[in-house]
Amino acid sequence: MIKVVKKMSFTSALVAVGFMIFQVIADLYLPSMTSNIIDNGVARGDIDYIWHIGGVMMVISVISIIAAFGNAFFATRESQRLGKKLRSDIYKKAENLSIDKFGNYGAASLITRTTNDVNQIQRVMQMFLRLMIQAPIMLLGASFLAYQKDAQLTKVFFVVIPLVIIAVGGIMYFAVPLFRSMQKKTDRINLVFREELTGVRVIRAFNKESYETERFDQANRDFTHTAIKVNTIVALMMPLMTLIMSGTNIGITWFGGQYIADMQLQVGNMIAFITYAMQILISFMLLSMIFVMVPRAQASADRINEVLEETDDIKDINQPEAISLSKADATLEFDHVNFRYADADNLALEDVNFKAKAGQTVAIIGGTGAGKTTFVNLIPRLHDTSSGAIRLNGHKIQNIKQYDLRELIGFVPQxxxxxxxxxxxxxxxxxxxxxxxxxxxxxxxxxxxxxxxxxxxxxxxxxxxxxxxxxxxxxxxxxxxxxxxxxADVYVFDDSFSALDFKTDANLRQALQEEMTEAITVIVAQRVSTIMDADLILVLEAGKVVGKGTHKELLANNKTYQEIAYSQLREEDLT
Ligand SMILES: Nc1ncnc2c1ncn2[C@@H]1O[C@H](COP(=O)(O)OP(=O)(O)OP(=O)(O)O)[C@@H](O)[C@H]1O
CATH class of the missing domain: 3.40.50.300 (P-loop containing nucleotide triphosphate hydrolases)
Structure with a gap:
């Protein structure tokens, strides 16, 4: 939480707290003046005194209103600014996370963290700047002033305060864990909802609307059930506190009445004492709200920090090498490249080697899951090689800025x-x-x-x-x-021609060949016809390059390529 709060402007926060302190002092001063008006003005029939003190009370009230407004303005502004900063930081972080790390969180959770979790922090910060500091100051101030008004009456608090602590503690004990679980349930709703929205066509085609509706309803019910439970528990706070406040009132009036009858206490002081007692109880209530909200915000802060502190495995080095568009001199080289996914046992790519220069087309062919997409994702560093090196225009791609590298690549994803x-x-x-x-x-x-x-x-x-x-x-x-x-120096097409008919595919390749004289073209394809004219074809099987050469060479001596080729085209089309 502290790490998150540090992102706030402390000057504005201090201004908000400053206004709030003025407000509390004014609020604490007023009951004393009321007691003076009653005991010195009303009791003695001193109209001038009443006018004089009444005027002072009006001025203090105006100061209190101005201070409350100033506090609300700065508290709202600062908490909103903090929210804006957090949203923007999470967005920037998520945008730059490696594909693997992004996948670990998932889009739904990242959206919840950017919206719901940030809202929690915003709300708590606003409360903190408005009420959290007010509560302890008011508690101490009101206790001191109440004691000053009448020390004997403070015995009422020996009964009342333990009761407040039991009520508030009990509510927190049940509510805090439920608040924490609500966050996870919000995540779940977002996840199911997002999945259903993106897969709406499949859902309709499979007539799975009712199944999916039930899945969403279940997540929704679960969330609602917890929300009702927690809000019911928290709603108990108000009636309990009202009960305790009324009891306090009765207690003070009971004992106060006796002291007044014994001439030990003045009426005005008793009224002031009641007001201070209410301020003390309100302070307790505010403090209890803080204890409910802070753990909830802490859970949100943890979730936000988890993203913000995520170490990214794909980083720029300290002193990157400069690189610019090389056009006709462009080269791309894979030098004994191995790659393994973080959670996988086997290599997804093993010992891949090739070199290409501007004007050439490199094609990658292989069955599903052979490693073709993994292969092309390594070029713009969507993943980093586990060992070996990829060089663009002679520079190891890890040694240049990711921004510069991606500027030189035209990428068409699957x-x-x-x-x-x-x-x-x-x-x-x-x-x-x-x-x-x-x-x-x-x-x-x-x-x-x-x-x-x-x-x-x-x-x-x-x-x-x-x-x-x-x-x-x-x-x-x-x-x-x-x-x-x-x-760009390199254009990557990851199975980008698969939805094209044969004629459009052929025309496109022809046009590309004519235009791409000053760039390297990397084409992933399932169709042999798409890559027949490539200068170099790599045949991938389970992450290994099992064939390398031109169409003619591979057709003559590579078994895997022959199998793919003959399964797709007639013999006369292959030559
Ligand atoms: N994020 C990931 N984590 C772990 N393994 C993965 C991940 N992505 C892909 N793989 C595995 O790596 C292997 C290669 O996947 P890849 O997507 O590169 O294949 P492909 O040849 O492009 O397949 P297709 O033609 O079906 O798109 C597969 O066995 C796949 O299961």
Whole structure:
């Protein structure tokens, strides 16, 4: 919690506390003045005194209101600023986490941490700056002043305070663990909800709506059940405290009445004493709320810190080497590269070696799970090699800044992702300075110019979240065009042609070959026809390169390649 709170501006926090101290002093001063008005003004019929003290009380009340407003303003502003900072820090951290670490948390949990957990911290900080410091000061001040008004009456507190501690302690004992479990249940709701929203098509196709609704209802019921339980327990606090306060009132009036009759106490002092007693009990109540809220916020702070303090295994070195676009001199080399996933027993890639230069196309083919995606993910350092080296333009990729490295790579992932906006905005994603002509040129190479030009709004056509209003093949072509717009030394296409028909696939490859004379093209494919013209084909099987060469060479002497090739194409198509 302290680590999180340190992110706050302490000057503004101090200002908030300063205002609050003024407010408490004013609030503590008022009952004393009331007692003076009653005992010295009303009892003696001194109208001037009543006017004079009444005026002073009005001024003090105004000061109290101004101080309360100032405190509320600074407390709200600072807690909101803290929330903003935390949200932004978590977002930046999540954005830069390696794919593995990101997967450990999952999108649902990261969203809960950015929203729900940050809200908890914000609420507690606002309460802290408004009430948490007020409560102990008021408690001490009111106790001292009550004692001053009448020492004998303080005996009421020997009964009342243990009762308050038992009531508050009991409530906390049951409520705090439930508050903690609510956080986990919120995570669960988000996880189920997100999974169902993203898989809505599959759910409908399998007629699993009622199954999924039940799954969501279960998570929802579980959360609601705990929320009702905890809120019912906490709701007991108010009636219990009202009961204790009323009891205190009766006790003070009972004993106070006797002291007044014995001329040991004045009426005004008893009224002031009652007000101080109420302030003491309110302080206890506020303190109890703090004890309920702090453990809850602590759980949130732990969850936030867990993300913020996550050590990232993919880091930039201290003095990275400078690298820039090499165009015709570009080279890409895998030098005895091995890779193992953190939780896996076996290597996902084993001793991969190859070298390519600008203008060349390197293709990777292999069955599902052979390691093709893992292979291409190593190039922009989405994962780091376990051993061996990858060199881009002669630089070990670990020795250059991740930003610089990724600037030199045009990457089309296996699942084409488009962002909500327009086609133009999506095309400018990797290069803000791109001209209209360059966009159309990239769309032409990606075989996307036809369908984009036929759309009523052309480049300004609307793209739904994830590109949902385009077909799979159209999405792939737009994603390819977006990568081509980026000036890069290496273009990586991870199974990016799979949704294209054979003719479009062939046209696209032809266009790429003509255009990519100053870049290296890495293509992952399942279809032999897609990679037949590549300068170098790597055949992957269970993470090992079992064949390396051109289509002709592999067809002549590589068994795995022959099996793949003959299972897909007729003999005459293969030559
Ligand atoms: N995050 C991960 N953690 C552990 N193992 C993984 C992870 N991602 C992939 N693997 C494993 O690594 C191996 C290679 O996976 P990869 O995704 O690279 O295969 P692929 O050849 O691209 O498959 P496909 O053609 O089906 O996309 C598989 O056995 C897979 O189960």
């Amino acid at each position: 699942t084409a992702v488009l962002f909500r906006g327009t086609i133009r905005e999506n095309m400018r994603y990797g290069n803000q300075k791109v001209t209209e002509q360059q966009i159309w040129q990239a769309l032409k190479i990606a075989q996307a110019d036809d369908f984009v030009s036929q759309m009523a709004d052309g480049l300004d056509s609307y793209v739904e979240q994830g590109g949902g209003n385009f077909s799979g093949g159209q999405r792939q072509r737009l994603a390819i065009a977006r990568a081509l717009i980026k000036q």
